[in-house]
Amino acid sequence: MAPPPPLLPFVLLPLVAAAAVLAPTTASTTLPLYRHLPVVGESAQQHPLSRLAAASLARASHLRRPAHQKQKQQPPPASTAALYPHSYGGYAFTASLGTPAQALPVLLDTGSHLTWVPCTSNYQCRDCPPAAVTAAAVPTFHPNNSSTSRLIGCRNPSCLWVHSAAHLATNCTSGATTVCPPYAVVYGSGSTAGLLVADTLRAPGGRAVNNFVVGCSIVSVHQPPTGLAGFGRGAPSVPAQLGVHKFSYCLLSRRYDDNAAVSGSLVLGDTKATGDRNRMQYIPLVKSAAGDKQPYAVYYYLALTGVEVGGKAVALPERAFTANAAGSGGAIVDSGTTFTYLDPTVFKPVADAVVAAVGGRYKRSKEAEGGLGLRPCFALPQDAKSMALPELSLHFKGGAQMRLPLENYFVVAGRAPGPGADAAPSANAEAICLAVVTDMGGGSGGDVGRGPAIILGSFQQQNYLIEYDLGKERLGFRRQPCAASS
Structure with a gap:
């Protein structure tokens, strides 16, 4: 600390x-x-998505390598x-x-x-x-x-x-x-x-x-x-x-x-059971092998078993699924992270699978990738009303499957800013980007091997009911509209 x-x-x-x-x-x-x-403290000209990406990455860095420190009753x-x-x-x-x-x-x-x-x-x-x-x-x-x-x-x-x-x-x-x-x-x-x-x-x-x-x-x-x-x-x-x-x-x-x-x-607290409750899927909540070592004991680890892109399983390293005694690896869910974080060993195969599934139908937008800190980004074809993009789904122990809607893992970036902190948006075409972040430079700064390998952020949880059942050590989810008049 x-x-x-x-x-x-x-x-x-x-x-x-x-x-x-x-x-x-x-x-x-x-x-x-x-x-x-x-708050990332950048120029007002900075694209809001680049602020979110930078903040998500900073948050992931904190969760993955923080400084270590050290009866049953009727529920209300x-x-x-x-x-x-x-x-x-x-x-x-x-x-x-x-x-x-x-x-x-x-x-x-x-x-x-x-x-x-x-x-x-x-x-x-x-x-x-x-x-x-x-x-x-x-x-x-x-x-x-x-x-x-x-x-x-x-x-x-x-x-x-x-x-x-x-x-x-x-x-x-x-x-x-x-x-x-x-x-x-x-x-x-x-x-x-x-x-x-x-x-x-x-x-x-x-x-x-x-x-x-x-x-x-x-x-x-x-x-x-x-x-x-x-x-x-x-x-x-x-x-x-x-x-x-x-x-x-x-x-x-x-x-x-x-x-x-x-x-x-x-x-x-608990809510009254409804017919919709039957649509809930549950994932076992697991604890890090680091035991009571802080801060890993604070996190909600998920029993992730696989990731699919375009209906095909992505080959991922073992650390994507389980955390060791030092708190390295595993997948957690975090409402305080905006875009989901994947460490470089997990991000590369997932990003490669997205690019392969797109199959060259759309041109990569290097301007958006350089200006936003998100990748891969694809340029929106002129006058396009839709794009054919691959499905992304997460699989968990027990058979639960989170098939994310497109708007939960791709984001329309608009025109990316040109080079320079105070530059106005460029004349390049709008782009759509994978709303996932990783360490730039492949994690050469030493982050690989520390902390969770996957942090499921709030962007990916939009319009999902997420239930933390602490008594049964499980996390439930189902898709539903979340908007309510205040």
Whole structure:
């Protein structure tokens, strides 16, 4: 874990002095998800798809080589919330925290487990988009305005969520009231740092979940203008703290980016069985051979058995299917990654199979590939009303098969920008590109062999109901329209 930014100790001091008190219990909740596009800090002329590709690759790099650190009860009734898509690539819902409740948008992230929100009037976001630079411009949590907010102490077990026992033994002085040291969390394209607090989370319908532990972030670097809700495996996650053993989401089509009038949905808890439930296919969720080693224990690994392009099986290396004791290899599902990531050993045979299936019918668009970071890209024939492109399907243990619709793995790129950061779009023809990313240069930078080999991103999950059945260790899916009027 990277050390906190130099500014951190100074901006945290007012927070330590301003703690309040909190309450107890658990519950479940359903929230609307809306979409968010990753911040990559490039010129306004940059094509939005290149930002998404760069952010997806940065996210994959983080998930694959992160810094290592170290009772059964009646589940609460299900609750549902609207889930909105954003142009920076993520999906967000609104959480209500504190007493009285403060409404805060947070990104749904199944690839991490700590929840954090921009916090206090001192919140600073470095290298962030203009709208997120100051606390006044973003929804910010104010613990001083909540009668149920309190800082987490050194002796609180949740302090071990962000620090090792050895670190606490060295940095916590005697006395049970000592504050848990500041945390610093590093993501693929940035980081965030602050203090842990506990407060009341209010679920839809007015239910209150007391003592919900959340990161009160004072400093963030290269982050979108929201907080983050961790839905990965582990005690800090939203499902674990709420005591729910099942959650599901339906991700709205990308064409509704930043449209507050339409949303997908997030359901915390079980939903009533319907006739459509019979159409659900289930995949076993497996765990990395790395065991409890972080962060691999946080990820949802899928029992992938094969990939087909154009109805033909693609020959893939063994690491595409299973992870070893070091956490290398395997396939995970991640709502926080936009475009699916394939490491070079997996990407090359898949991309070659796509090119072979196209069979020279369409010209490769090198301009789009160079400008967007996506490949292969094919130039759209002039006046073409359709293109014959190969089907892509994923096969899983037990016979489940995800036959992706074309719009979930190819993206119409428009005219790619010309050379140079500030160049206007070129006069080249529009192109359609495979919406999958990999390490440029074939992974010569040393990434091959580290972390998951496949990260199934949110672009590929559009208009699918995705169900995480944690009690039965399985993931369910079925195609369905996700749009709902907000």
